[in-house]
Amino acid sequence: QSALTQPASVSGSPGQSITISCTGTSSDVGSYNLVSWYQQHPGKAPKLMIYEGSKRPSGVSNRFSGSKSGNTASLTISGLQAEDEADYYCCSYAGSSRVFGGGTKLTVL
Amino acid sequence: QVQLQESGPGLVKPSQTLSLTCTVSGGSISSGDYYWSWIRQPPGKGLEWIGYIYYSGSTYYNPSLKSRVTISVDTSKNQFSLKLSSVTAADTAVYYCARESGYYDSSGYYYNWFDPWGQGTLVTVSS
Numbered sequence: 574q575s576a577l578t579q580p581a582s583v584s585g586s587p588g589q590s591i592t593i594s595c596t597g598t599s600s601d602v603g604s605y606n607l608v609s610w611y612q613q614h615p616g617k618a619p620k621l622m623i624y625e626g627s628k629r630p631s632g633v634s635n636r637f638s639g640s641k642s643g644n645t646a647s648l649t650i651s652g653l654q655a656e657d658e659a660d661y662y663c664c665s666y667a668g669s670s671r672v673f674g675g676g677t678k679l680t681v682l
Numbered sequence: 683q684v685q686l687q688e689s690g691p692g693l694v695k696p697s698q699t700l701s702l703t704c705t706v707s708g709g710s711i712s713s714g715d716y717y718w719s720w721i722r723q724p725p726g727k728g729l730e731w732i733g734y735i736y737y738s739g740s741t742y743y744n745p746s747l748k749s750r751v752t753i754s755v756d757t758s759k760n761q762f763s764l765k766l767s768s769v770t771a772a773d774t775a776v777y778y779c780a781r782e783s784g785y786y787d788s789s790g791y792y793y794n795w796f797d798p799w800g801q802g803t804l805v806t807v808s809s
Contacts, residue, residue, distance in 0.1 A: 574745070576728065609795035611729075618778060618802050619729065624795035662729050666784070666794050669742055671719075676728040 574667050577602060577674035584680040590651040593677045595663030596644060603644035606666040610639060610648045613660045613676075622661075623648060655681050684709040686779050686800035694773075694807050700766040704779030704800060705759075712737045712757045717782040719796060720753060720764045722775040730775075734782060735762050769807045776802040 578596040585591040595608060602608060607626030611619035621630050623639040626646065636651045646665075650657055658681040663674040690702035704718070711718060720732040733743035735753045743751045752765040766773060784794035 605790050606792040606794070611796070618799040619796070620799075621795055621797035624783075624797070625793045630797065664729075664731075664796070666792050670744060671731040671734075671782075671794065673721075673729040673731060 574601065574670060574672050577663055577665060577672055579661075579663060579674040579677045581675070582678045582680065584682055585653045586682045587653050587655065589653050590649060591653060591679065593648045593650075593661050593663075593679070595646040595648070595665075595674045597646075597665055597667075597672070598644055601665040601667035601672055602641070602646050602663075604666075604668075607641060608639070608646040608663045608665045610637075611662045611664065612657075613662065615659075619662060650679070653681050657681055684781060684798055686781065686798060688777060688779050688800045688803040690803060690805070692804060692806060694769055694805060695809050696770055696807055697768055700764070700769050700773060700805055700807070702764045702777055702779075702803065702805070703761050704763070705761050706781075707760070711755065711760050711762065715783070717784060717794075718753075718755065718762045719780050719782045721778045721780055721796070721799075722773075723778070723802075724772075724775040732764065732766075732777075771807050774805065774807045776804050778802045 610623035612622045613619045627639040638649045661677045685707045694700045717734040719734040735741045750767045755762040780796040780799040
């Protein structure tokens with residue numbers, strides 16, 4: 574299966590909000606499942622930020638939120654902070670397999 | 683809390699078999715509540731799911747790698763392992779192991795996520 578489609582890069586100033594999209598098909602994102610989102614700083618392992626489409630693990634800031642509409646899932650980060658600068662990946666169940674998005678580099682200006 | 687740690691050779695010759703082990707601490711791999719996955723990331727590129735194993739030994743692999751991948755589990759050592767055969771330079775990557783949670787709800791929705799992850803280990807394929 575093909576990787577989910579994410580914008581290669583997004584940017585925003587401190588305090589602003591940004592949204593990262595994750596577009597798939599009716600066989601993955603648009604199917605009966607909800608995506609998870611991961612944050613990855615350079616040289617570090619990915620960190621779970623959103624699961625079940627919109628839930629946050631303990632310790633993850635409520636500035637991070639997730640949603641879904643049709644074949645597209647979205648991650649919104651509000652009140653951007655310098656430490657949010659990282660790569661972000663979505664992941665979807667895809668009929669027994671799992672597929673990641675290509676990743677989005679977030680730059681905090 | 684549960685921690686995962688990858689181990690294995692950092693350099694593998696082309697056409698040989700890459701072998702890695704993930705050791706789970708702080709929890710039992712036999713609990714039955716989770717799948718145990720391998721995920722890789724080529725330098726400067728995105729994440730690619732390789733496959734998972736359940737404590738019973740049942741597996742599922744990424745169709746694009748299926749012919750070369752074997753994932754096994756050793757519950758007595760609380761470890762699971764990855765073997766990738768006939769490697770080429772394209773298999774050079776950081777390899778992560780991760781615990782996957784997953785379940786179906788009453789509406790038929792399936793939820794899954796990876797947490798925690800190991801720190802990752804770089805495997806270079808070169809002669």
